[in-house]
Amino acid sequence: MPELPEVEVVRRGLAKWAAGRTVARATVLHPRAVRRHPAGPDDFTHRLTGATLAAPHRRGKYLWIPLAQDTAMVAHLGMSGQFLIRPEGAPAEKHLRVRFVFDDTEGTDLRFVDQRTFGGLSLHETVPGDPEQLPQPLAHIARDPIDPAFDDDAFHAALRRKKTTIKRALLDQSLISGVGNIYADEALWRTKLHYDRPTASLTRPRTAELLTHIREVMGDALAAGGTSFDSMYVNVNGESGYFDRSLDAYGREDEPCRRCGTPIRRRAWMNRSSYFCPRCQPAPRPSS
């Protein structure tokens, strides 16, 4: 479950069901799942053995779990990654990639399941003195819009100086993290902005509106347990969120805009799709 609300649902599940537990044994069933771990699968499992999982943190779509004073396990769900808390005896999922067995008597294990293998786990040093024990590789990831330390003014200034379009900017994790294809389309629809609008043309009030809508749609989605179109995106207990029923733009091609009734359109865009209302979100005047 890839975007910020879905990852936050997972983080909360880990906080409840995995934090504080000590790993008795870690098993890597598919080496690609730990390809971002520099020292390889054997080092990964060896270093996790005996490690106690601290409370999980999140920035944007990235999760991390501090293990010791200066080490944390980073997790990214990619397009199809899941963390599942399962009964120890439950049969292996078809796409089970990494399994953690604990030294306690709770009777459950922790599994990283990932059909498309774009996600992965890895161990990294943390930024010295960082209160959240941020892993070094995440230092370049921007704070996300629901982080109290997110700087709205700096974000607007960055948009103004970029030579790009608004949806590309929203998906740039070094400018603002946690926004993906669904919530970008939803926030743009709520703000009545076209995805190809040049960022340099945005006024400060427009940027403020956009940020407000990003926060609102993510808050709404979180309250609904996230967005799930199928069993691919689930919480640690395997349950789907139901925000898909509340989407206004994403996935609604040819269905009437909930504001003006005009059919929502889908456009091929950067090897994926953009959904928008052609009336509420008119295309910007072509530049040059």
Add this chain to the structure above:
DNA sequence: CTTTTAACCTGCCTGC
């Protein structure tokens, strides 16, 4: 230097 494209994977759905 910044911006854009193509590639990385598996599985499902549609149309021929």
Add this chain to the structure above:
DNA sequence: TGCAGGCAGGTTAAAA
């Protein structure tokens, strides 16, 4: 039924 092609919520190395 089979098969090709398109599509899917992610990042990122390489090219422009």
